[in-house]
Amino acid sequence: MKSKVLSFLWVLLLLTQVSQAAFASNLIDEPKSCLKNLKFPCAVRAIEDGQSLSLNGFEINFSSGTNLLLASQQKLQLLDGKIWLRGGNEIEVTTGSVHFIVNGDIWIEELKGERVFVRNMDGRLKVSSALTEIEQQIPVGFENWYALLNTKGALQQGVLKTIEPRRFLTDWSKISHLSKSQVIESVQAYKEKWKGNVEASAQLYQEVVNRQLASVQELELEKARRAREKEAQQAKLREMYRSRFEDR
Numbered sequence: 001m002k003s004k005v006l007s008f009l010w011v012l013l014l015l016t017q018v019s020q021a022a023f024a025s026n027l028i029d030e031p032k033s034c035l036k037n038l039k040f041p042c043a044v045r046a047i048e049d050g051q052s053l054s055l056n057g058f059e060i061n062f063s064s065g066t067n068l069l070l071a072s073q074q075k076l077q078l079l080d081g082k083i084w085l086r087g088g089n090e091i092e093v094t095t096g097s098v099h100f101i102v103n104g105d106i107w108i109e110e111l112k113g114e115r116v117f118v119r120n121m122d123g124r125l126k127v128s129s130a131l132t133e134i135e136q137q138i139p140v141g142f143e144n145w146y147a148l149l150n151t152k153g154a155l156q157q158g159v160l161k162t163i164e165p166r167r168f169l170t171d172w173s174k175i176s177h178l179s180k181s182q183v184i185e186s187v188q189a190y191k192e193k194w195k196g197n198v199e200a201s202a203q204l205y206q207e208v209v210n211r212q213l214a215s216v217q218e219l220e221l222e223k224a225r226r227a228r229e230k231e232a233q234q235a236k237l238r239e240m241y242r243s244r245f246e247d248r
Helices: 002-019 165-175 180-247
Strands: 028-030 041-047 050-057 057-061 067-070 073-093 098-111 115-129 134-138 144-148 155-157
Touching: 073 115, 073 165, 098 144, 098 165, 115 180, 134 144
Parallel strands: none
Antiparallel strands: 028 041, 041 067, 050 057, 057 073, 067 073, 073 098, 098 115, 115 134, 115 144, 144 155
16 A cells, blocks of 8 residues: 555655646647647647647647648647647547547557547537537536547447556656646545545446346346246137047
């Protein structure tokens, strides 16, 4: 237990140190000045961790080498890299044929054109595919990955699970530009928010499991009832044939 606490504190210290680093380098946009003039579509590339862009009520924080295409102030396509989105306005993020409708505090990571990894840190995150009818909500405090399995649009996905704190802090530290006090405040807020939502989601999951078990029990009871009825009918037929044979 002590080692886990020390590991968490070490990562938190790393996070506070990196978060205070300079991140003011300019983003590269194409066509030139499309960000300044709000001309779309606008291609954007980050050349350093921690660069950020404020647009239409939300903020995009970039990892180094991230490329995205702004289709409008409400729609963007993540081509590769990692982004941390913050804000109250709803926006649409596309990676390949997987779509995300988000607001609040969301992490999206494009994994070399094969998968997209998402975390709902503290917001609303809806997942859908342009080629399928699948639509899902990812609760606060949970993460998952998605990928298109084939050209027919079958959506492959991982197992929905709670956000892994150590990996999250390591990723977040590279692009966070909050002050030390803001970092500590944010980490504590995340921990409390995730704890409550994980407990609530666990209860909801248990209720779903209980309903599924009840349905299975009902099916088994119905199956047993039909078996008894069939056996009773067969016994009645055997008795009828026996009575006819004895009457001859």
